[in-house]
Amino acid sequence: MxxxxxxxxxxxxxxxxxxxxxxxxxxxxxxxxxxxxxxxxxxxxxxxxxxxxxxxxxxxxxxxxxxxxxxxxxxxxxxxxxxxxxxxxxxxxxxxxxxxxxxxxxxxxxxxxxxxxxxxxxxxxxxxxxxxxxxxxxxxxxxxxxxxxxxxxxxxxxxxxxxxxxxxxxxxxxxxxxxxxxxxxxxxxxxxxxxxxxxxVREPGRFDVPGALGLAAGLVCLLLAVSQGGQWGWGSARVVGLFLTAVVVLALWWWRQLRAERPLVDLRLVSRPRVGLSHVAALLTGFAFYANSLVTAQLVQAPRASGYGLGLSIVQTGLCLLPGGVTMLLFSPLSARISAARGPRVTLALGAAVIAAGYAVRIADSRDLWMIMVGAAVVATGTTLAYSALPALILHAVPAGQTASANGVNVLMRTIGQAVSSAAVAAVLVHHTSLVGGAPVPTLHGYLLAFALAGAIALAACAVALTIPGDTEPDTEPDPEPESESESGPDPRCEATGPARDRSPATGDGAMEGA
Missing domain, CATH: 1.20.1250.20 (MFS general substrate transporter like domains)
Incomplete structure (x- = not known):
């Protein structure tokens, strides 16, 4: 019938x-x-x-x-x-x-x-x-x-x-x-x-407890080594041991995830260019974004005796960073329009390029307060474009039942990028200091090197974004079909015609019922 x-x-x-x-x-x-x-x-x-x-x-x-x-x-x-x-x-x-x-x-x-x-x-x-x-x-x-x-x-x-x-x-x-x-x-x-x-929308199965514990152990070792390396010494036994442990634990975790029936992280999705390259771009963008806040806060609080510092209080420093937050709020609708017109990978590449341009402004002038605020706001604008494009790329590339976990991994990559950025900026500034009033203070050259490093990473993120397959280019393998409609419901990625277009399957309010 x-x-x-x-x-x-x-x-x-x-x-x-x-x-x-x-x-x-x-x-x-x-x-x-x-x-x-x-x-x-x-x-x-x-x-x-x-x-x-x-x-x-x-x-x-x-x-x-x-x-x-x-x-x-x-x-x-x-x-x-x-x-x-x-x-x-x-x-x-x-x-x-x-x-x-x-x-x-x-x-x-x-x-x-x-x-x-x-x-x-x-x-x-x-x-x-x-x-x-x-x-x-x-x-x-x-x-x-x-x-x-x-x-x-x-x-x-x-x-x-x-x-x-x-x-x-x-x-x-x-x-x-x-x-x-x-x-x-x-x-x-x-x-x-x-x-x-x-x-x-749910993804059925049993929660992967061993996978969660393995990921936790590996990430704790990795991020602990990155965040404490400058204080403990990068060549110390503790830091080297943590890095080696992280490599071993995460390698074993990766091996087990590929063989698990219901893995914590579906690494087969990560192997697709559209997903894997988006995670790499998230790592690089997180690095580039975080350096802006770290370096700006220290630079404007540096004493005036340093020759470049403004000697601002912590409250004044926060107010200097506030325009960047307002900029992100104002530009978020623009990023959505660019993604709708050109695709999220173009928005991501554009955002990374704008971040690099912001650091070019910082290198050109980091003595005048208004130029510091302009440069920081430009970096914030690029971050808005890039951060809005990353989840859009993930949502277009994974099944609806795995969107939260896939975006969680993407946010994790941004977090790792921020941790590495913190360690890298600290290392650059520690190696470029001078005594001001008997206290060690980073030199302006050190800050400019940190800006240059972050700008180079942003350009790398732009290059990675341009290599992500577009919406019209097929991924390496199609999304798996659900086992049966009775178990998994209709495919949430299939689009209906008419007003219900692009709706996810529902089991509660708003569910579409057939006759």
Whole structure:
């Protein structure tokens, strides 16, 4: 018996009512708050040894712990979201972040503070989970701009977090900052529960616990060596041992993932040029982007006696970086339009080229405040274009049931790039210092070398982006077909005709029903 023409299903917005229209701003709020959490401790670092009675080396773990846990948990929670529900895992990660803030607000013990910061690192999975939800819930005409906005929240939050935290610390007890972030986190949990629908797209199977543990062990060894190499010594037994352990563990993990029936990370997808090259571009873009914030913050705070420094306070420094965050917010709709017209790989290549141009401006003039701000804003503009294109490339190349885990790996590559950038910039500046008032201060030449290095990496990212296959070029192998419609549902990548075009399969509100 022939089936009649299916009646187009209502969109998710129609099915869920007015609350669903707030899903995009709610998810953007969560992304901004996640990025704020990564920077709020920076103004505290100089004073934390006195406030906690700990050594500067121990205090530095307030940053390292969040970096490590975020890198480990992002792909793990992304895979869990694909399997058990993206909204459910998003709520879990944001709850852990809010709990970490409460613990930080209640203690001054450095060990407890470090553990709480590790809890806050779970929020790093917010962006890939949110992007996956937006793919599943929004029609095609709204998806590009929403994903671009979500991607730009990383830079917006980083630009907002530094001056906001500095002002709170300047005028109130430092614990107040964590009470504020705890309240904001609790608000985010409530907003997610109220406005964000649960995606019906799931990837069946059993969670790969050995794969998660292996990835965690390998990443901890790798990122610990990268982040602490400058302090422990790059040739020290600890750092060399960590690098060797990371290589062995990750090699064994890779071997096992290729043979697992339901792997944590589907490496067969990574082997496709469109996915693998996107991950390489993410690594390089993360390096190039992070150097801007690191170097700018140190340069403008350098003493005037250095001959180039402006001697700005931490609050003034944050305000210098604020225009870059505003730029990212304003340019996110433009990036979506470029991707719609020319494709995301062109947007990625253009963004990387703009980042390189921004560093050229920094090299040309890093003495005048207005030129420093212009150069930083140009880098932020390029970052907006590149970061909005990366998830779009991933979404076009992987099945709907694996979008959160695939974007989690992409965010992981950006995180590794940022960690390597931090180590590389520190190494360059340490080797180019002079004494100013009896204290070692990086030279202007050292800063210019750091800009040149970041600009070269951005050009490399541009070159990689241009080699990514376009939408009209086939990948190395087609996407696997679902085993059966009764098990997996209709292929979420198949497009229906009419108003229901580009809708993901649904099992709840808004599902298309046949006669």
């Amino acid at each position: 022939a089936s009649p023409v299916p009646i187009p299903a209502p969109t998710r917005d129609d099915a869920a009512g007015p609350r669903a229209r707030l899903a995009i701003p709610v998810l953007a709020y969560c992304g901004i708050l996640m990025a704020v959490m990564q920077t709020v401790v920076v103004p505290l670092l100089p004073d934390l040894p006195r406030l906690t009675g700990a050594s500067p080396a121990a205090v530095s773990w307030m940053v390292t712990a969040a970096l490590l846990s975020g890198a480990v948990l992002t792909p793990v929670l992304g895979r869990a979201g694909d399997m058990y529900g993206k909204r459910r895992v998003l709520l879990l990660s944001f709850t852990l972040m809010a709990a970490g803030s409460v613990i930080c607000a209640l203690t001054s013990q450095i060990g407890v503070l470090i553990a709480a910061r590790a809890l806050q690192g779970a929020a790093s999975s917010v962006v890939p989970l949110s992007i996956s939800i937006l793919r599943d819930e929004l029609p095609a005409e709204r998806r590009g701009s929403a994903i671009a906005l979500m991607s730009s929240t990383v830079g917006i939050g980083a630009a907002l977090g530094l001056p906001a935290a500095a002002m709170v610390i300047q005028y109130a007890d430092w614990h107040t900052m964590f009470w504020v972030t705890a309240a904001l986190g609790a608000t985010g949990v409530a907003l997610i529960r109220w406005a964000v629908p649960e995606s019906p």
